[in-house]
Amino acid sequence: MGDAREDELTKDRTAEEPGRRSFFGSLFKSVIALWGLGFFGVVLSYIKPPTGRRAESNVKRAGSLAQLEVGGATLVQDPRQPFWVIRPSKDQLIALTATCTHLRCVLQWNKEQGRLVCPCHAGAFDLNGNVVDGPPPRPLRSLPINTRGDTIYVKLS
Numbered sequence: 781m782g783d784a785r786e787d788e789l790t791k792d793r794t795a796e797e798p799g800r801r802s803f804f805g806s807l808f809k810s811v812i813a814l815w816g817l818g819f820f821g822v823v824l825s826y827i828k829p830p831t832g833r834r835a836e837s838n839v840k841r842a843g844s845l846a847q848l849e850v851g852g853a854t855l856v857q858d859p860r861q862p863f864w865v866i867r868p869s870k871d872q873l874i875a876l877t878a879t880c881t882h883l884r885c886v887l888q889w890n891k892e893q894g895r896l897v898c899p900c901h902a903g904a905f906d907l908n909g910n911v912v913d914g915p916p917p918r919p920l921r922s923l924p925i926n927t928r929g930d931t932i933y934v935k936l937s
């Protein structure tokens with residue numbers, strides 16, 4: 781009689797085992813699936829180009845058109861990319877990167893010569909960013925520029 785009772789209890793325990801295994805198996809799969817989704821989200825946010833507000837943050841206000849005289853220039857010290865905004869004529873605006881392509885000194889505007897000059901080794905660049913003198917190996921990058929009302933905007937790339 782005791783053996784029959786013991787067999788019955790053993791049957792009950794073995795009947796519970798698959799249910800418990802199944803539960804923990806499902807829990808484990810759920811945790812792995814959630815981890816996978818999180819990982820996929822991180823990878824996707826890294827690959828996907830910025831849109832909306834983040835993309836807009838690449839557009840930098842670069843001063844007022846009224847305050848930039850013809851023949852003048854203004855240096856914008858953006859921490860990501862310092863650049864020059866130059867106004868060669870009333871209707872023309874140019875934005876060029878402000879770091880020399882030789883050893884990255886910050887360039888200076890020479891109004892009389894109408895070009896950007898490097899204080900470190902006398903490199904010089906014309907209004908198209910081309911090297912016209914000295915050791916710089918590459919031209920400067922030209923940045924997209926436009927105005928809205930009186931405000932000048934430059935897109936950093």
Ligand code: FES
Pocket residue numbers: 880881882883884885898899900901902903914915916
């Ligand atoms: S750093 Fe500009 S010419 Fe050398």
